[in-house]
Amino acid sequence: xxxxxxxxxxxxxxxxxxxxxxxxxxxxxxxxxxxxxxxxxxxxxxxxxxxxxxxxxxxxxxxxxxxxxxxxxxxxxxxxxxxxxxxxxxxxxxxxxxxxxxxxxxxxxxxxxxxxxxxxxxxxxxxxxxxxxxxxxxxxxxxxxxx
Amino acid sequence: xxxxxxxxxxxxxxxxxxxxxxxxxxxxxxxxxxxxxxxxxxxxxxxxxxxxxxxxxxxxxxxxxxxxxxxxxxxxxxxxxxxxxxxxxxxxxxxxxxxxxxxxxxxxxxxxxxxxxxxxxxxxxxxxxxxxxxxxxxxxxxxxxxx
Numbered sequence: 054x055x056x057x058x059x060x061x062x063x064x065x066x067x068x069x070x071x072x073x074x075x076x077x078x079x080x081x082x083x084x085x086x087x088x089x090x091x092x093x094x095x096x097x098x099x100x101x102x103x104x105x106x107x108x109x110x111x112x113x114x115x116x117x118x119x120x121x122x123x124x125x126x127x128x129x130x131x132x133x134x135x136x137x138x139x140x141x142x143x144x145x146x147x148x149x150x151x152x153x154x155x156x157x158x159x160x161x162x163x164x165x166x167x168x169x170x171x172x173x174x175x176x177x178x179x180x181x182x183x184x185x186x187x188x189x190x191x192x193x194x195x196x197x198x199x200x
Numbered sequence: 201x202x203x204x205x206x207x208x209x210x211x212x213x214x215x216x217x218x219x220x221x222x223x224x225x226x227x228x229x230x231x232x233x234x235x236x237x238x239x240x241x242x243x244x245x246x247x248x249x250x251x252x253x254x255x256x257x258x259x260x261x262x263x264x265x266x267x268x269x270x271x272x273x274x275x276x277x278x279x280x281x282x283x284x285x286x287x288x289x290x291x292x293x294x295x296x297x298x299x300x301x302x303x304x305x306x307x308x309x310x311x312x313x314x315x316x317x318x319x320x321x322x323x324x325x326x327x328x329x330x331x332x333x334x335x336x337x338x339x340x341x342x343x344x345x346x347x
Contacts, residue, residue, distance in 0.1 A: 106295035142288075142291070147288070170287050
């Protein structure tokens with residue numbers, strides 16, 4: 054039997070979140086946190102609406118997932134995010150001890166890989182899942198914003 | 201005339217916040233954001249109470265200060281924090297473009313200096329202000345927790 058709960062399956066939902074950010078004029082990044090194939094948090098970037106640099110999609114999902122679980126550690130959880138996390142979000146993920154991070158497009162300038170931010174040693178990372186879709190959405194956003 | 205608004209003056213207030221964290225059983229870290237010698241945000245670590253790794257003192261003050269100012273950039277602001285910021289908080293401070301960071305005790309293990317987290321190029325840093333007071337409070341906390 055084919056498992057429907059692939060990384061692509063959940064990343065598509067994260068992309069839907071990114072599109073919601075796009076429609077609000079936010080840099081289009083969406084995130085999801087999943088445990089045992091169950092979505093326990095979903096969010097999108099709200100830094101403009103909230104006037105708050107900490108309102109990245111990942112940060113909101115970390116808070117929401119911990120709230121759902123009733124504990125601050127996200128062991129057993131997977132974060133799906135359309136864009137590579139920044140220093141701040143990777144730093145939060147470090148503290149959360151999250152088990153897995155799956156991201157779409159790379160952020161060559163301000164992503165945690167380039168910036169050298171450390172994740173928790175128990176965290177595994179998968180990159181490039183639906184990366185084209187995520188980066189097309191980003192490009193479309195910046196083209197429209199320039200108009 | 202002597203200016204009463206020294207870094208020590210504001211750091212004492214941040215230490216009061218750290219003591220409030222201590223009394224709640226939180227790792228005792230306190231923070232303050234100041235603009236033109238006016239305190240616009242004050243907070244202390246609430247990660248245990250909120251079950252939320254993102255609830256560091258600095259993160260709360262960044263959000264509160266931006267809310268007060270009605271904009272997400274903290275240009276012209278100074279953060280006072282009793283302990284050296286971590287990767288997450290330094291990453292948030294990077295995005296905020298805050299003008300100055302003053303911290304007390306260094307965090308040799310998980311502080312942003314050791315971790316190599318980048319701040320905004322326009323941010324200046326002063327360290328070691330009332331460092332002994334801050335680290336004594338931390339030591340006292342961990343001694344009591346072991347009992």
